[in-house]
Amino acid sequence: MNVPPLLVQTMGSLAAILALAGLAWWLKLGGSPKLASDDDVRRAAGEVEDGFDPIAIARDTEGGAAIARDAQGRIMVIKRHGNRFAGRVLDADANATLNIDLGEAVLVVRTGQTLFGDIYLAVDDPKAWVATINGVSRPQDA
Numbered sequence: 001m002n003v004p005p006l007l008v009q010t011m012g013s014l015a016a017i018l019a020l021a022g023l024a025w026w027l028k029l030g031g032s033p034k035l036a037s038d039d040d041v042r043r044a045a046g047e048v049e050d051g052f053d054p055i056a057i058a059r060d061t062e063g064g065a066a067i068a069r070d071a072q073g074r075i076m077v078i079k080r081h082g083n084r085f086a087g088r089v090l091d092a093d094a095n096a097t098l099n100i101d102l103g104e105a106v107l108v109v110r111t112g113q114t115l116f117g118d119i120y121l122a123v124d125d126p127k128a129w130v131a132t133i134n135g136v137s138r139p140q141d142a
Contacts, residue, residue: 030083033083035060035063035065035078038057042068048078049076049087054068058107058123059123060120064079065078065119066078066121074090075133076090093112095109095110105126108120
């Protein structure tokens with residue numbers, strides 16, 4: 001039986017790919033982390049900015065994003081970025097609105113940073129967060 005070398009090479013490559021995928025699955029690598037608790041949000045906020053200690057936290061219902069306020073009144077938004085979390089402390093360029101979709105109000109935070117983008121959060125009491133975020137935009141608060 002004469003097996004073409006290209007077929008042997010292709011089958012070997014496929015076997016190696018499947019073996020690596022199985023190893024990654026077994027080690028529980030990758031995946032989609034979630035902000036499942038307030039402690040997860042505190043940990044992520046501390047990784048974004050050392051010393052940021054939230055006193056008010058709102059997590060998105062799906063756990064992919066959160067918003068937090070510290071004792072100094074600074075507000076941080078955190079979102080999933082790959083298999084980690086990224087965050088920004090909002091400044092005067094940020095603003096927030098409500099997006100009413102199918103009767104549910106979703107908080108939309110525009111950070112003012114093009115590369116970070118907008119964040120959509122389904123949180124409890126989104127109107128209060130809109131007022132808080134838009135309050136940062138006032139010159140005396142910036």
